Amino acid sequence: MANDRPPFDAGFGVYVHWPFCASKCPYCDFNSHVRHQPVDEARFVRAFQRDIAHQAGLAPGRTVSSVFFGGGTPSLMQPATLAAILDAIAQHWSIAAEVEITLEANPTSVEAERFRGYRTAGINRVSLGVQALDDDDLRALGRMHDVDEALWAVRVAASIFKRYSFDLIYARPKQTPQSWRAELEEAIGYAAEHLSLYQLTIEPGTMFERLHKAGKLTVPDTDMLRDLFDVTQDVCEKHGLPAYEISNHARPGAECRHNLLYWRYGEYVGTGPGAHGRLWTGGQRLAFSSEKHPETWCERVETQGHGLIESELLKGAEEGDEFLLMGLRLREGIDPERYRLLTGRPIDPARTGRLLEQGFIEILRNRNIRASAQGVPVLDAVVADLAI
């Protein structure tokens, strides 16, 4: 069937969501849950197996180029649990020879001790949630590690995994461009090839939102956010870690392939509580979402054979919007021909013309369109201008 693959191939990946955390961080609005009893991992393994089997039926015959264990805190899983989930994936799809399998991990000593087991299970890349190189700020962010422990975990990871990355959160209260520059330069000293640098945002429903509303948490204003963002670009460029995406920096070739797959609008399975997927099935692209509550997700899988609660058929225009939203975050930009393949029409030349003239986008030699250095910090407004 000619129609059994999406209009262009940008890879196929699997996202596995492990929804449990030891404690809830005050800024986090991800689907994470704290349990005071031990989690029944065996039950979850069975549920993952069934859910994966179901979704393999929706998108059969693919080759998995990346797997990503996110959360929550997937490094709370026993290595055997993780191995069983990977086995389930390998049972239903073929696995690319150079597959990238990433695990998000907290940089605590407890978790670092399991790193070797994770490597044996198949993990070949870790992403550590270091978040800050300042003990006071780590406490304010609700993290359970301090700087020394985190750096120790980074060293352990470096000794076990060829590829590792860590996250920092910046634009924290009271942070200045000077202090952030110093912290970032220090971090780059520990980072081998990849850094994720996220500005702190106040998300609805979080503790930080309540504090912010009550006036007890002051975050930098827009001008400061821009200055901090500029410092980030500057420092990382100088150290050979340019942004390949808005918040992600890597030495060329060390980009996270799984995240690239999202941004390039590839196909991905999302399995686990609250996980999202985009699959080409029956000649159409569908957006899937899963039951968010962990135990309820298990029950759904046990009773109906999968944890999906929603499958939305995406219209061409919606695919086009998603393609722009994701693709323009990349330094490599987007191929306008792919937009045309999705929507059946080209990107409005009047709009691109205007943004080009204003200097917010640029056209590369391969004809890709990307946000310019001036356009990146205001990308949401640029996308809104292009998408309509």
Next chain:
Amino acid sequence: MTAHNFDNIRNFSIVAHIDHGKSTLADRLIQFCGGLAEREMVEQVLDNMDIERERGITIKAQTVRLQYKAKNGNTYILNLMDTPGHVDFAYEVSRSLAACEGSLLVVDASQGVEAQTLANVYQALDAGHEIVPVLNKVDLPAAEPDRIKEQIEEVIGLDASDAVPISAKTGLNIEAVLEAIVEKLPSPKGDEKAPLKAMLVDSWYDAYLGVVVLVRVIDGVLKKGTPITMMGTGAQYHVDRIGVFSPKMTDLPQLGPGEVGFITAQIKQVSDTRVGDTITETKRECAEALPGFKPAQPVVFCGLFPVDAAQFEDLRAAMGKLRLNDASFSYEMETSAALGFGFRCGFLGLLHLEIIQERLSREFNLDLIATAPSVIYKLKLTDGSEIDLHNPADMPDVMKIEEIAEPWIRATIMTPDEYLGGILKLCQDRRGEQVDLNYVGKRAMVTYDLPLNEVVFDFYDRLKSISKGYASFDYHITEYRPGDLVKMSLLVNAEPVDALSMLVHRTRAEMRGRAMCEKLKDLIPQHLFQIPVQAAIGGKIIARETIRALRKDVTAKCYGGDISRKRKLLDKQKEGKKRMRQFGKVEIPQEAFIAALKMDS
């Protein structure tokens, strides 16, 4: 009972300020006379429109026939004429009053006489009415009936010693009001044998009946089937239904002199019926028409445009429907470079403008952009010709203009004296000329001559906020005066926004220009580039603000594979953009057009 038994008929209206209880009193009178069963009573029976009920104003005249058995043993027919109470409808008020012989003057026993009461009571006196003062809300602790009686005597010059103290809310003393109507108000006079002469008091469109006409018979008898002629328009009809409101529509075979009721006559549009016109028999016309008839004259204009250009035809249809019922509202198509297709509309006044706008959005579900309200300017051109200008966009080249004259009003404002200072300043700021200042107890009554174009911009809102709602205001147009008026344009990113251009007095231009630029600075969202907002007279910039370019607007973290969440945000952004208008490269939210015209300082 025979129709020509004049002695048993009383026609009266109620004069009152908004909130002083006119409609509630009407409800009580209807209830007392058994016009409606308890379960049929809704509040403000006579105010049919939602807007009338909510805002406590009467827009269309209504009438109700009551049967009252008086203490003297006789049964009377009482025709209550509920009239619009606002100056915008002054002409309609004058016609309604002309259809009665007497009025109840309802005054709130704690608030006292207001500017509007004054204007209306003078109209009633002009119409030759006997007036029965009624003090309402005497049950409230703040009521001061004696002081208010004094005030009525002092301000209006009316004997208030027999004023009836009531509470319309609780129903206290309602019978005394009815007795006073019977005892103090005169019965109508007329000649039953003379040719038919009836006044067209008001009319409205009813989806089932067509146009319903409210009439007061002066002479002769109006019968079913009679061929009639409207003397003002010459139009001829056959009466096919005749009756009274009690307050339900009740058919009767005829209406005699002194009686008030309705007719239907296969009339298609309200615009075929003119308030104040004389209705006579086609075969036996009366010798002369009733005096005082004049066609409705719009005073304030503004452009109304659909936010969504696709709603233009809906807007046209909605205006047509409103016009069916309101001949005083006029509209013609207009195109604006910025706003696309819309209509230039004429209104009797500001309240009328607001009501129409509100009805369009409420009853027809239309999202509208209204341009700056304008008055009619009279322009003398250098070639000797004269033109009426009611759209600044149509202003000829300044070199061709000899003189611009603008309408002035005489405004009467009544206020507790602690707010007087602020009100005087407001009037001075609006180029007002003080004519008179009096005190009535602790209430000041100030009379000002003001240019109407200063009043169409939120004067009433300002007055209310200065006086915390206690001041009352009334006006009538007096004359046209030449003035040093200039056209001020607003430029956004160097592009003129025609919908925001206006004629202003030269001395006021800079202040208003600055205020509008400041407003727009806050109302227009940040764009990817810097946007200058300027006010200009001709080529000269008189005020400027700058909207800074966006510096940081990018989502830090994408939530794994949850693109839907981002897409929904994008959809919201798109939705917001749809509610904006594109001016060159700049998008201006529709609220900006309305808000920019309101001034805070």
